[in-house]
Amino acid sequence: MATSKPLSRFWEWGRNIVCVGRNYAEHAKEMGSALPAEPLFFLKPSSAYVREGSPIVRPYYCRNLHHEVELGVVIGKRARAVPQDAAMEHVAGYALCLDMTARDTQEECKKKGLPWTLAKGFGSSCPVSDFVPKEKIPDPHKLQIWLKVNGKLRQEGDTSSMIFSIPYLISYISQIFTLEEGDLILTGSPKGVGSVEANDEIEAGIRDVLSMKFKVAQ
Ligand SMILES: CC(=O)CC(=O)C(=O)O
Ligand SMILES: [Mg+2]
Numbered sequence: 001m002a003t004s005k006p007l008s009r010f011w012e013w014g015r016n017i018v019c020v021g022r023n024y025a026e027h028a029k030e031m032g033s034a035l036p037a038e039p040l041f042f043l044k045p046s047s048a049y050v051r052e053g054s055p056i057v058r059p060y061y062c063r064n065l066h067h068e069v070e071l072g073v074v075i076g077k078r079a080r081a082v083p084q085d086a087a088m089e090h091v092a093g094y095a096l097c098l099d100m101t102a103r104d105t106q107e108e109c110k111k112k113g114l115p116w117t118l119a120k121g122f123g124s125s126c127p128v129s130d131f132v133p134k135e136k137i138p139d140p141h142k143l144q145i146w147l148k149v150n151g152k153l154r155q156e157g158d159t160s161s162m163i164f165s166i167p168y169l170i171s172y173i174s175q176i177f178t179l180e181e182g183d184l185i186l187t188g189s190p191k192g193v194g195s196v197e198a199n200d201e202i203e204a205g206i207r208d209v210l211s212m213k214f215k216v217a218q
Pocket of ligand 2: 019020021068070099188189
């Protein structure tokens with residue numbers, strides 16, 4: 001599909017948001033989950049995007065809204081069954097993302113064996129930073145990502161601790177479905193996920209690269 005929108009505004013492209021789960025051992029542990037033998041992933045709709053200046057809105061059915069800070073990988077070139085050693089050629093850049101999660105809903109879904117869409121795919125569940133071209137990040141597996149709520153540090157993780165690397169994820173996902181230009185892959189959350197309330201301020205960043213702030217709406 002042709003588009004006149006620049007890739008630096010990938011959130012306007014209406015493309016897939018692919019989220020990887022349990023990609024950091026300490027986060028899997030804090031959730032009481034086993035380590036995955038292969039990547040676990042799920043999708044958010046493109047209407048989940050929210051940008052700085054607009055609030056994160058808790059869905060009406062959620063009583064326990066959680067933050068998860070994650071490195072996002074923006075696809076720059078169609079990827080269909082790409083081998084790992086060619087996977088990085090398909091990356092245009094990066095963004096910092098929040099995988100906002102209705103944790104109570106997710107727990108209910110897990111118990112009932114239901115998909116996580118209600119827990120993960122609501123409107124404003126994917127706050128996203130500015131686009132960072134890949135030339136500005138020589139090694140995406142050497143980044144420190146962090147998140148504060150009302151000025152207090154909650155999450156701090158190093159992307160070197162990912163269980164499945166970015167080339168592995170691109171290769172793996174692209175064997176299941178084609179990744180298109182403008183698609184975003186959220187690479188999983190480090191430990192320290194926790195609740196936010198109305199009027200809280202979430203600040204998150206990639207050390208030495210960027211930071212972003214979001215308010216949680218009433
Ligand atoms: C337990 C989860 O919600 C999985 C997830 O999203 C993650 O980042 O890990
Ligand atoms: Mg997540």
